[in-house]
Structures are given as C-alpha cells and as structure tokens.
Amino acid sequence: ISVTKENTTIKGSVSLTKTDSATAAVLAGAEFELQDSTGKTLQTGLTTNEQGVLTVTDLELGDYQLIETKAPVGYVLDNTPVKFTLDETHQTISVTKENTRIPGIPNIPFTPDLPTVILPETPMASKIVKEETEMTKLPKTGDTTFNGGLGLLLFTLSTGGLVLLRKK
Template sequence: ELRKSVQSRASASDQFTVSIQQGSVAVASATTQGTQTSVTAGPIIARRGTTYRLTEAMASGSANQLSAYSTTFSCVDTANGNDPIVATTTGTDFNVNVPTGRRTHIVCTFVNSAGQVSWTKTDATTGQPLANTTWRINAPGGTVLSVTDNVGASGYTGLDQDPAPGRFRVAVGLGAHSLVEVSAPAGYVVDATPRPFTISAKARTVDLGTIANPRVLGTVTWSKVSPTGGLLAGSTWRLTPTSPAGAPFDITDNTGQPGYSGRDTDPVAGQFAVRDLAWGTYSLVEIAAPVGYVINSTPNQVVIDATHTSIVLGAFTNQLSPGVKLPLTGGEGASGYWIAGMLLVAVAVGAAVTHRRYRHPHRP
C-alpha cells in the first residue's frame, strides 16, 4: 500500500501521482485532485520475496516540478509492530522487497512539503498584530500568489496557513520571490516596499520577521464666523489630548502672515486646519475671540481613530460684544478696527474745532 501525504503546496494547481510497479507494469496508482492532501495506491496482493518499485511524480498541469518540494519516504510493516522496511529517507524512487517467511502488511508513504515563508504584520504604534492586510508574492516564472489574512474564520480558502490574525505562513516553491503588501486596514499606511527572499533546497523555510504599518495621522478643520456667517480673523484655540492624556497646545489663526509658525496650516483668515494628530480623544475650545466679539467657550470633543482620520467640525459662531454694531460692508475682523478708528478720528477733530472756537471767539 503506497500513500501520499501533502503537507503544503507551492501552487494550488500542483498535483501528485504515486505508483506501484512490478517489473515494467504499474499495478496500482493514485493522483491527488483539487485540495486533496492524501491519496492511496493499492493495497495490492504482494508476493513474498518480490521486489516492487514505488515512485512519485508531478501530475500533468502542475505549476511546479517535484524539485520545488522536499520529499521523505518510509515503509513499515503494520502487521508486525510497524517494523521498518525502509527507514525514513529522501527521494522519489525506491525498490521495496517483500520479506519471506511471515505475513506482512507493508505501508509506504511519500510526504511532500513545499518551501515556506512567514511574516507578521503589526501596528507600528502599539506593536500588536494587525489583521486584514492583503499581499502579493511574485514567484518564479511570472507566477503571482495573492495572499489574504487567515483570521481563523470558518470557510477560509486562501493561502495563509496561520489562523492567527496578522500572522502569515504561506507555502511556496523553490527560487527567488518577493513579497509586497497590497492593502492595509482603514487608517493605516500601506508598506509597499518589496521584500525579496529565496527558497532553496538547503533553506526551505524563510521568516521575514515583523512588518509594521504606520497609522494615518489625523486632521481636524473648522472655521470661525460672525452671526451673519462671515469669516472672522484673529481667534485663538486650545487643543488638549484627553485620552490618552497629553500636553495641550494653543492654535493661533494663520492669516497668511509672513513668518507664521503655528499649528494652523490653512492660510485663510478664520479657517483652521490642524494636521498630524495621533489617534485619541481631544478637547478643542476657543480661548481668545476676535476683538469686538464674545468668546465661545463651549468645548468640542474630537475623536481620531482608524475610521476617523479627517474630522470636519464646521463653523463656530462668535456673537458681537454688547454695544458693537455690525459693519455694513467689508471684512468683519479688520473692518471693525477701521470703523472704530474713523469714529475716534471724527470725535477728535470735532473736539479740536470746539476747543479752538472757545479760545478764539469770532470778532465782528
């Protein structure tokens, strides 16, 4: 009885044929199909003292040659306490002689195993395994293997033999390969760096180690407006990390002024964009309003995570300070200064004229 055991395939199309020959005649054979990992040729009725030839070969249509696999062979007599007929060895073609003088049941086995590459995908910030990445292995001869993460889900039919999320073990053939990440989970940056590796007869197992995905940093945007909806320049804000806790930082309005070095990356007065924020929860609050307006001290929560990396808070309104009127035209931040200044000038001129008339009354 000749058995075939396939531990791993270098390609899904690889199939194996095992056969028992007596002289030049094949008396039994079997070929794996599909995802089968075992088949048996025989059993046959064997003559004592007769030599049989046991072989294996790649079936027609296979992507790889038998040299892409490591092969072991062994034979035991199961009718006599698994007495070894052929000790475990390597090779693909053996002659086995049936012992005389006793009843025997000889079971021989070819075990095939492809090369293997493994790696681990992690979150660059926490170092924890990161699930649901997809990969491409460029194999010899232009063959491309698509690899999806086996997370232990029922019915998985991909190439990853490790059911732990973020950990990969893939069977490959001999030769030079390269591993490339195709997609990362939401909120992570794809690492598209090709990682070459070679599977050889002497080095059939390769561990590429840990490959980390950096997180996509967050951006939060908002605007400051008057009761009529016009943009207001000159407000200042404080953004405080609350979970995890961190040091707060202040954000002054970037109005396009030369030499601005604050955190607001939007140069339009009254519009704010703060970038490169780590994942977490923040509190945003206005700490200084434009001149002539009442500060809006309501805190606003900002949460940045894998699925929320671009936060748009919208417009925040400042009410006019008591006694201040809206200008009819012009920008609402700078115009307020201009109108107030003109009023002061007019009052000053009027006072000067009155004072002059008082000191030098008109003489007829």
C-alpha cells in the first residue's frame, strides 16, 4: 500500500491602516515597501486605498516589516519600519501607522465662497411684454427694409424721366 500526503504551507496576511496622528482620520495614497526580517525587499508600490488600508496576502509565516516610501500629500514621510510576525496562531495581523501633518498646511483645502449678486428691483423688471409692436420688434441679421427698395425705385424713375426730357 502506498500512501501520499501533501503538506500545504500556511499562508498569512497583514492589513495596515494609515491614520493622521492628530485627528485619527484615515489617509489614502501612502506607499509602502514590504521587506523580510533581513531587509530584503519583497514587494514595492503597495498603496493605501481610499479607506486608508493596505492589505498584503499570501505571505509565508515569518518576520516582516513595512517601510513607508511615499507619504500622503501634506504629511511628513515616516520611514520607521512597522515590524510584524506571522505564525500559526497569528496568521492575520492588523497594524496601524500614523503620519504627522506638515506644519503650516491647513487640514481642509480653502475654497473661496462666490459672492452673491443682488440686482436692484426695477419697475420694468416685473412687466412682461406680451405683444410685439414696432417698438419692441428688433430687426434680425440680414433683414432688409422696404424703404430701401422704394428709394431705389424712385431714383430709377427720376433718372429715366430726366433722360426722356433731354432727348426731346
């Protein structure tokens, strides 16, 4: 009888939450590098999501550290390693990393309020012209008036009359 038994490695995971040291608000956009206990880089470009969380899965049991390589906008880079150990009793680890805001940068971006424009009340503002009269009807672009054609006709007739009178 032949019996085969396959052993599977126990895998672990780590979740890092990035927060503001003063307000404890979560911070998105921080980048980290995963290293083993000897300082060998295993993964780079690990970024916290909109909830300020970074999760790394499928890690062998052992000692690791996360090192911040890029701080969120407006915060000081803190490259102090966040060390953790994955073992049979602690296969899922949650750690927190705080950042300090750069002094002088406001917490909330300033957006100026737009001024409110109040127009004065005029007597004509409440009246609506319902009928189009000669006074309210404006000419459209390219409109011609009948007066120009009438003037041209009178000019032609008078010139023709003068020519006829000279011939006699």
